[in-house]
Amino acid sequence: MLKQIEGSQGMAEAIALCRPQVICAYPITPQTHIVEGLGAMVKDGRLSGCEYINVESEFGAMSVAIGAAAGGARAYTATASQGLLFMAEAVYNAAGLGLPIVMTLGNRAIGAPINIWNDHSDAMALKDAGWIQLYAETNQEAADLHIQAFRIAEDLSCPVMVCVDGFILTHAFERVDLPTQAQVDDFLPPYRPVQRLDPANPYSIGAMVGPEAFTEVRYLAHQKMIDALDVIPRVAAEFEAAFGRAAGGLVRPYRTEGAETLVVALGSVNGTIKDVVDAERAAGRAVGSVSIGAFRPFPLAELNAALAGARRVVCLEKNLAPGLGGALASNVRMALRGQAPVHTVIAGLGGRPITRAGIAGVLAAAAQDALDDLTFLDLNRPVVEAQLLRAAGLRESGPIAENLLKALNPGRVERVSPRRMQE
Amino acid sequence: MTDAPKPFAITLDPGSSRANHTGSWRSERPVYVDRLPPCNAQCPAGENIQGWLYHAESGDYAAAWQVLMQDNPLPAVMGRVCYHSCEGACNRATLDEAVSIHAVERFLGDYALDHGLRPQVAAPPSGRRVLVVGAGPSGLSAAYHLTRLGHAVTIREAGPMAGGMMRFGIPRYRLPRDVLDAEIARILSLGVTLELNSKVADIEAAFAEGFDAIFTAVGAHLAKRTEIPAHAAGRILDAAGFLARVEMGEAPQLGRRVIVYGGGNTAMDVARTVKRLGADDAMVVYRRSRAQMPAHAFEADEAEDEGVMMHWLRTITAVDGAAVTVEKMVIDATGRPQPTGEFEVLKADTLILALGQDADTGFLARVPGVEVAPDGVVGVDARMMTGRPGLFAGGDMVPAERTVTVAVGHGKKAARHIDAWLRGGALDAPERHAPATFERLNTWYYDDAPRSLQAELALVRRQTGFDEVVQGLTEATALYEARRCLSCGNCFECDNCFGVCPDNAVIKLGPGNRFRIDYDYCKGCGLCAAECPCGAIEMVPEIG
Amino acid sequence: MTETQKVRFYQTGTHTVGNRLMEAESRTVQASPERSNAITSGHRACQGCGEALGARYALDAAMRATGGRMVAVNATGCLEVFTTPYPETSWQVAWLHSLFGNAPAVATGVAAALRVTGQHDVRVVAQGGDGGTTDIGFGCLSGLFERNDDVLYICYDNEAYMNTGVQRSSATPAFARTATTPATGPHPGNVAGTGKNLPRIAMAHEIPYVGTASVADLHDLEAKVTRAMAIGGARYIHIHVPCPLGWGAAAHDTIRLARLAVESGLFPLIEAEHGEVTAVKPIRRRVPVEDYLRPQKRFAHLFRPGHEDRATLAAIQATADANIRRYGLCPEGQE
C-alpha cells in the first residue's frame, strides 16, 4: 500500500508488521517519532500482543530488550546518538548473549558539543559491538530493512542495528510502499529463540568465561558475522522475490562500469551522490558510486569486486575518527588491499548539508589527483585557523621547530601529517 | 525453541558445578559427636535422660519409656521420690529454669502402667543363678538387670513385703502403694523369684546352695539413738520403726502433741505423717538452722504448709513426762551449733527420734574378706564387689548417698559387673563422652519456655489423709516439658546444619538417621558447628 | 500424632531450620531434602559466604512459592562470579546474567516476554549485591519500582563491593574500613552521614511490598519471600548477608554476625506495603552494637587496645537506638 508518510511513521508501520512483542524505548531526537508511532499503535490496539515499556534510560531500554529476547519475545528498541552511548555496555552484552534484538538507530552526532543533527558518529562508535549494521538509503528502504532485520537477526541469533539518517530520513515525508500483514507474516515466521529462560530447561545464560575459552567465544562471534555475509544477501533476495522490490544487501554499486573514480558512502547521502554521478556521467566523466548496505559485517570481498578497476576511491563519510580520519575509509582500504588510493572526505558532520556542488568539487579535485588523503568538506577554514592561532599564542609549549612551522604555515591545518600523528 | 546448539561457554547446563570438588579447600572438617549431657552425667541411676526425653518430645512415650527402662526399672516410683539432682545440673537452668525431668519421668512411668507396657528382654538364659538379698530398690534393680542379662534371680527378703524403705519409709502421700506394687510386680513378672519373710543370715550357706553370685542390699534399718537423760520416762519412738508400723496399719497412739527430733527428710516425713494421723501439734526439733538441715527445702516447705512447726537451733536436753526441755543453740564461726545455756520447755506426748539409721550387716561380719565398718557399712570395690569373691553389695549398706536413685544405680552397676564376673571377664564400660557444657550450646535457637508446675492436693486433704500430694503432669504438659529439653550434646535433628551450609554439603538422612557431611564439597567454614544448637558438631583439623 | 499436635510449643521450631516434630508444610523450605538447591555444591564462594547462603534461602523459597515456575536474573558481583565460571554453573534454576547495573531492567524485559508469550504463571526474581542495587543499578531499579513491573528484586547486602576487592558502596556502614575508605587519618573508615537506605527508598515508591531480611532469621526470610511471591507488581527484599572476607570475620561467624546486627538494632527487620510499614520483627535478645562490631576487622580501628573509640561507638549505638525507636523494635518494657 502506497502512503505519503513521514519516514519515522513508515518505519513504525513496517516494524509493527513484524509483530514485535516487547518494545522499549527512551526518547531522543531524532528517534522519537518512530517509537511514538509504535506506542500509539500498541495503545490503540492496532499492534496487539505487544508490550510497550517506557523505561528510565537507554541503558534500561537495551536491558529490557535483552531480558525480553532472553525471555523468548521478539524485542525491539530504537535510539540515537547519546542514547546509543548511554546503552553501550548493554549493546555489547546483547550481542555477546546472541540475542536477536532489532534496534533502529536514528543516526545523530555525538556531543560535546551537543548536536541533534545527523551524522554517523554514533553508529561508528559501536561498529564493533558485535551487531549487524544495516544502512538505509531511502525511507522505503528504511521500512524494508526492518522487515529483513528481524529475519536476519533471528536466523543468526545476532542483533541488528538498522541505521537511518536522522531527520534526513526520519523526518522526511516521502512515498512509502508498505506491505500487507499477510505478506510480512509469510516472510517472517514467529520468533523461535535458540535459547530462552525456561523453568523446564533451567540452564544458566551469561556465564563468566576466562582466558581458556574467551578467544574461542570471540572467534565464534566473528564467524557469525562471516555467516551474515551470506545471510544478508540471501534475505535481501528473498525479500525482493516476495515484495517485488530490491532493498538491503551488502553493497549496491551504481554506474561503476568503467568508472575511474568511485565514491563510497553509507546511508541516505547515496541519493545525492547518485545525482552527482548522473551529472558527471552526463558530462562524460567516468564516475560511479557504491553504497554500502551492511557495514558490519564488512563485505570485504563484495566491495573489492565492486571497486575493482577504479583508479581511485573516495569515501564520503559522516564520521570522524579524530587523529586518523574516517572509519569507513579505513575499512574500505582493507577491502582494496592497496589496489587504488582511498581518499577520506569527512562530510555532513552534525547535520551540515552535503551538497551536490560539494561532492562535485571533491570529484573534480580527485580527477586531477589533487585530493588530499583527508579532506574536510566545506570546512570554514578562517574560523579554525583563527582559533588555532589563538591557542598557539596561549600555549607556548612544544618544540620550537614545531611552533615555527605552525606560524609559517597556518593554512594546512586540515591535513593530518604522519609526523603529527606520532606525537 | 530451535534445535540450534546453545551458545558456546556462555550458556551452561544446570548444576554442572558439582564437578568442582570444593572440599579440597578445607583445613578443618566438621564431625558429628555425641556428648554427655549434664543431666545424664549427674543421674545416680545412670539414666539416658536426654535420650528418653528425645522420644517423649515426639509423643512416642512407649519408646521413651523403653529407653528409660534400660537403666531404671522403677520410673513411676522414681519420678515421685527421686531428689532429681539431674535438674540441678540441667543446662536449661542457665537459660531459664531446669527441665522438670522427674515430672516427665513420672508421667512416662504412669503411662507405662496405664498401658501395660513391658520392658524388652533380649538376652538368652545364661544358666547362672544369682541370689539377691533384700527387696529394696537396690535389690529389685539388680534382680531386674540380672534377669535382662539372662541370669536366674532369686530375691530373699526378710520382711513380709518387697520394697524396702520405699514401702516402710517413704509415706504413701509421696508414693502411692499401687504404683509401687505395680512396678515391683512388673519386675517379678520377668521371672524373678521372690521369697518373702526369708531373712538371710549365712552367706556362705547361700553360696553352698548353688548360687553363682550374691548381691546384698539390705539397707540401713537400725535406728541411731542419742543420749537423752531420763529418756525412758516419756513415750519415745524411732522414725523408721514408726513409719513401718504406720505402713503395716499398726499406727501407735501418739497423743495430741508430738515432737520429731531431727532435721532430715525422714524427720519431715514423720512429722507430716504424725499430722495426718490427727495430732494437733507436730513439731520438728533440730539443733541446726534451716539452712543447714539435711532435708530438702521442698520437704520442709511442704511440712510447714501442712502445719508442722519448726524449732530450729534446739537440742533436747531432758525429757520428763510430757515436758521436753530444749536448749537453744547458736551457730559458731565454723558453722557448728553451740549451746547457749538458754532453755525452753516444750510439751509433747510423744517424741520420735529421726536421727538416721545404721546398716544391719552383722551377718556379713563373719564372711571372710568382707569389711564392715562400725556403723555396719560394708566396703566394696569399683565393681561393687566385697572382699568375698562373688559377693556384691549396694544401696544404703555401702558407703554412698542414701537414696532410692543411688540404690537403683548400684543395682544396675552391680548387675553388669556380676554378669561380667560370671562370664569370666571384666565389664568394658564404653568410654564416657566428653561433657556437653552450656558454653557449647547455641541457645539462640531455643524458645523461651517457663518450666511447668505440678499441681498439689488441697491443703485440708493433705492434713487429713494419705492421698498423694504432688500431682502428675497431664499429657500436654508432659509433652511441653519434654520439649523444653535442649538435647545437650546430642543431635536432635533440628536441620540447622542441613540449612546453614552455604555449600549444600550436609546430607539429610531422614527421620532418626541424622545427617552426613559430604566432604567432597564441605569447605570447612564451620557454620554448621557454630549454629548447631546443642553442640553436636565439632571442627577437627584436617591432617596432611 | 493428633494428640501431640495439641501442644504447639516446639523447643526449636521457631528458630531452627527444621523441626522433626512439625507438620512438613509448616517447616522451612531449607529443612526439606526436596528443596530446589537453587545454588548447588561446587560453587566458588568463600568459606562461610553469607551471600551464597542467602541466595539459596531466598530462591529456594521462591521456587517453593511458585511451584518451580520461576526464572532468575542476576547482576554482576560475587554471586554471579562464584556461581558461573565457565565451564560450570551452580544454578539449578533458569538463570540469566547480563550486566552489573541492569538486572532490574533485564528482569522487566523477561517479565514482559513471559506475559506476551502467555506464560503467566512463570515469575521473575532479579537479584544483585548492594553495589549492583544501591549504586550502579539504582536507576533501573527505580524504574522497575515506579512502573510496578511484576518482579521481585532481591538485594544481597554485604555492605561493599566485594567482588572487586571490598570497596565502599552506598550501603557500606559508617566507620567501616574498606579498600577505598581505609582506617587511616583523623576520621578512619567510611565517612559518617553518607550512604542510603534502599528499603526506605523502595517504600517511597509505594510499591506493593518491601521487606528486609537476614540470613540469621530463616523463618522470617522465607516468610517474606513467600509473601512477596504471593503478590504481583514490584517487590523488594533486602537481605543482610555477612561477608567473612570483606568484613574480616571468621567464616563460622556469618550467621552470628547477621544475628547480632538484627539484635543490636543496626539491621531492622521490617515489612512495608504500599509505602507503609506493616510489620516489624521485635528484637528478641537485645545486645549492644559493640557485640556486633568487635568481631569484625573492618571495625578494628574502633577497638585499638587502650584507645577504644568510645565516641564513635556511642554514635553507632545511637544509630541502632534510633532504628529501635523508629520501628519500635523493642516492645514495651524491654527497652
Ligand SMILES: Cc1cc2nc3c(=O)[nH]c(=O)nc-3n(C[C@H](O)[C@H](O)[C@H](O)COP(=O)(O)OP(=O)(O)OC[C@H]3O[C@@H](n4cnc5c(N)ncnc54)[C@H](O)[C@@H]3O)c2cc1C
Ligand atoms: C522415711 C524415709 C524417706 C525416704 N525418702 C526418700 C526419698 O524421697 N527419695 C529417695 O531417693 N530416698 C529416700 N529415702 C532413702 C531410701 O529409701 C533408701 O536410700 C533406699 O530405700 C535404700 O535402698 P536399699 O535397697 O539399699 O535398702 P532398703 O530400701 O532399705 O531395702 C533393704 C531391704 O532388705 C531387707 N533386708 C534387710 N536385711 C535383710 C536380710 N538379712 N535378709 C533379707 N532381707 C533383708 C529389708 O527388709 C528391706 O526390704 C528415704 C528413706 C526413709 C527412711
Ligand SMILES: Cc1ncc(C[n+]2csc(CCOP(=O)(O)OP(=O)(O)O)c2C)c(N)n1
Ligand atoms: C559497569 C561495571 N562497573 C564495574 C564493574 C566491576 N564490578 C564487578 S562486580 C563489582 C562489585 C559488586 O559489588 P556488589 O554489587 O555489592 O556485589 P558483591 O560482589 O559485594 O556481592 C564491581 C564493582 C562491572 N562489572 N561493571
Ligand code: SF4
Ligand atoms: S536440657 Fe535436657 S539434656 Fe540438657 S541437661 Fe536439661 S534435661 Fe538434660
Ligand code: SF4
Ligand atoms: S567475597 Fe564475600 S560475598 Fe564474595 S564470595 Fe567471598 S564471602 Fe561471599
Ligand SMILES: [Mg+2]
Ligand atoms: Mg556487596
